[in-house]
Each structure stands twice: as structure tokens, then as C-alpha cells.
Amino acid sequence: MNLKFKAFLLVFKHPFGVSSNTRNETPTVFIKLTEGEHCGYGEACLPVYLGETREETIIFFRKAHTVLAKISAPLNLTEILNTIDDLSQVNNAAKAAIDMALHDLVGKMRAQTIAQMYGFAGAEPMSTSYTIGIDTEVKLIQKINDARDFSVLKIKAGTENDQALISFIRKHTDKPLYVDVNQGWKDKVFALDMILWMTTQNVVLIEQPLPVAMRDEMAWVTSQSLIPTIADESVKRFKDLQDLKGVFSGVNIKLMKCTGLAEAIKMIDFCKENKLLVFLGCMAESSCGTSAMAQLIGFADYIDLDAPLLYKNDPFSGVAYEKGKVILNKQPGIGAAPKANFLNTW
Ligand code: MG
Numbered sequence: 001m002n003l004k005f006k007a008f009l010l011v012f013k014h015p016f017g018v019s020s021n022t023r024n025e026t027p028t029v030f031i032k033l034t035e036g037e038h039c040g041y042g043e044a045c046l047p048v049y050l051g052e053t054r055e056e057t058i059i060f061f062r063k064a065h066t067v068l069a070k071i072s073a074p075l076n077l078t079e080i081l082n083t084i085d086d087l088s089q090v091n092n093a094a095k096a097a098i099d100m101a102l103h104d105l106v107g108k109m110r111a112q113t114i115a116q117m118y119g120f121a122g123a124e125p126m127s128t129s130y131t132i133g134i135d136t137e138v139k140l141i142q143k144i145n146d147a148r149d150f151s152v153l154k155i156k157a158g159t160e161n162d163q164a165l166i167s168f169i170r171k172h173t174d175k176p177l178y179v180d181v182n183q184g185w186k187d188k189v190f191a192l193d194m195i196l197w198m199t200t201q202n203v204v205l206i207e208q209p210l211p212v213a214m215r216d217e218m219a220w221v222t223s224q225s226l227i228p229t230i231a232d233e234s235v236k237r238f239k240d241l242q243d244l245k246g247v248f249s250g251v252n253i254k255l256m257k258c259t260g261l262a263e264a265i266k267m268i269d270f271c272k273e274n275k276l277l278v279f280l281g282c283m284a285e286s287s288c289g290t291s292a293m294a295q296l297i298g299f300a301d302y303i304d305l306d307a308p309l310l311y312k313n314d315p316f317s318g319v320a321y322e323k324g325k326v327i328l329n330k331q332p333g334i335g336a337a338p339k340a341n342f343l344n345t346w
Contacts, residue, residue, distance in 0.1 A: 006345065006346065007058070008030055010026045012025060013312050016284070016310065018156045018180075020182060021048065027046045028286065030338075035109070042100035042102075043097050093283075098260070100255065100260055103261050123328055126326055134156050144172050150306070152176045153178070155169060158183065180208065182207075183211040185210055192225065195209065199225075205230055208233050208252075209229065231248040235252075249276070252304075255293050268296065279303070286311065287308040290318065294335070318334070318336030319335065
């Protein structure tokens with residue numbers, strides 16, 4: 001196999017604010033994996049807070065290329081992914097890109113979708129939340145209008161003004177809200193008070209209200225909360241799921257955290273067996289990474305897969321959006337393809 005990579009800067013339509021920072025763009029690195037006449041695409045999406053740089057990611061791809069160059073069809077997906085995983089303790093986004101490209105490649109070789117490859121049913125269209133970052137009141141109104149097709153909004157919170165923020169949003173829409181605190185609250189009693197108040201405001205779930213280190217406090221909050229609590233920063237990979245029961249009600253699984261589709265499927269299985277809610281999210285990937293994750297929406301209780309709509313220069317096409325729902329296509333592999341002008345640059 002041959003691995004090529006291409007660095008790219010995804011540019012947001014509006015600056016995107018979370019509790020720790022605001023950004024205008026997301027660095028990403030796309031890869032193309034070729035074997036014979038087929039190729040597969042993948043994406044390592046690298047928002048700064050993820051802690052994985054473009055330089056480290058490219059070094060990992062160079063290392064992976066030397067390994068993959070020695071492998072040719074027939075491809076054993078599990079074996080290859082284990083070898084890639086062993087190359088480093090970190091680089092989860094880079095590993096996710098390789099996992100995605102491999103699934104895409106093998107899917108195309110076999111003319112199968114991801115669902116067909118794993119033997120599960122294809123998914124019906126599913127409503128995704130539309131993410132609204134922290135912003136000024138004028139911009140918030142603009143974003144609420146942008147989200148008119150969507151039946152649920154995901155609100156980035158985690159500042160001292162969250163009550164004012166939610167009250168303001170409530171003046172402009174009565175849609176159900178997912179609230180993502182991004183570890184922004186620092187006290188368990190404050191967190192519970194906020195959650196109980198938000199419950200009266202049609203907030204239907206709360207994501208990562210407390211810092212990762214406040215595990216015991218988080219378990220207390222979950223035991224008192226009337227709405228589901230969802231882990232995000234607290235859970236990266238499968239191994240982090242083992243002790244989650246009782247601490248959160250569910251988990252936000254993202255390809256960039258968990259190293260890709262193979263591990264995401266393992267995590268979903270664990271969640272189903274242990275009655276944990278499954279939230280499928282993203283790190284604001286293009287249509288490439290988002291289409292890969294969307295292959296698993298049939299297993300999700302909630303999804304937040306609106307990222308391609310937040311960008312003005314998405315170089316891939318993939319899942320479609322209609323009336324706020326994610327719709328899978330029938331293409332083999334991850335269901336994404338580079339747009340013509342980007343394809344020409346490879
Ligand atoms: Mg989150």
C-alpha cells in the first residue's frame with residue numbers, strides 16, 4: 001500500500017468559541033491510501049485543544065507509510081490496525097485517519113458499505129444537533145437562524161454566564177438543547193444547581209460538566225441529575241470505558257479520540273452491554289471524517305455530526321443533510337470522496 005498525506009486548513013463560516021478558546025479554522029491532514037487500482041481516504045482533524053500537532057501527525061504518517069508499504073492485498077484489517085496502534089502511545093487522530101482510509105479502501109475493494117462489511121443494517125436518516133459556539137448576542141441570533149432546519153441545538157457553555165446564555169437562547173427558540181460545558185464548571189454543587197435549572201429550560205442532556213479529575217464529584221452529580229450526563233474529555237478510548245458506569249450516563253465517542261471506526265464499534269458494543277448511552281460526535285471534521293462516523297449512526301442515541309456545515313471550504317463531499325437529518329449515501333467504504341478541485345491536487 002502507498003500512503004500520501006496532504007495538510008489542509010478548514011475555515012469556519014463563523015469564529016467557533018468553546019469554554020477554553022475561540023478559533024477561526026481547524027488544521028487537518030488528509031491521507032490517501034492506495035492499493036492496486038483502489039484508494040481510500042482518511043482525515044486527522046487537529047483542533048489545538050486536542051494536543052496533537054500537524055508536525056507530529058505527519059511524522060506518524062511517514063512512520064506508518066514505511067510499515068504499510070510492505071503490506072499488500074489481501075488486507076487483514078484488524079492485523080494492520082493493531083500494527084499501526086503499536087507504532088506509538090499517542091497520535092490518536094493520525095491513527096483514526098489510517099483506520100478510516102483502510103475501511104474506505106477495503107470497502108471499495110469489496111464494493112461494500114461499512115454496514116455491509118460488519119454485517120449490520122444500514123441506518124435511517126437521523127436528526128443531528130447543530131452546534132452553536134460561545135459568541136456575542138448578535139452572532140448567536142444569526143447562528144440560531146442558520147440552524148432553522150435542525151430540531152435540536154448543541155450549545156457550547158462553561159463560562160460564568162451560562163444561565164444568561166441559556167435564557168437568551170430561550171428568548172429566540174424553544175428547541176431542545178444539548179449543553180456542552182467542556183469541563184467549564186469547577187464545583188459539584190454549582191454543577192448540579194445549573195443542571196437542575198437547565199432541566200426546566202428544555203435542556204435534554206449535559207456533556208462533561210466537570211473537569212476530568214473530578215471523577216467522584218461527577219458520579220455524585222450523575223446520581224442526582226434528572227437528565228443524562230455524557231462523558232467527552234473523560235473518555236478517549238475503549239480502555240477508558242471500563243470504569244465509567246455510575247460516573248456518567250453515556251459517552252460521546254469521536255473517531256479522533258478513539259483511533260477510528262474499529263475501536264468505535266468496540267466501544268458501542270460495550271455501551272450497549274452496560275446500558276450506557278451512545279453519543280456520536282466529532283472534532284469538527286470535514287465531510288471525510290464526518291461521513292466515516294456517520295456510518296455508525298444506527299447505533300446512536302444522539303448524534304452531533306453537523307461539522308461540514310460549519311465550514312466554508314470543505315474539500316470533500318459525503319453525507320447529505322436534509323431538514324436537519326444526516327442521510328447516508330450508498331457509496332462503498334466511508335461514503336466520502338474528494339471534490340474535483342481537491343482531487344486534482346493529489
Ligand atoms: Mg464536548
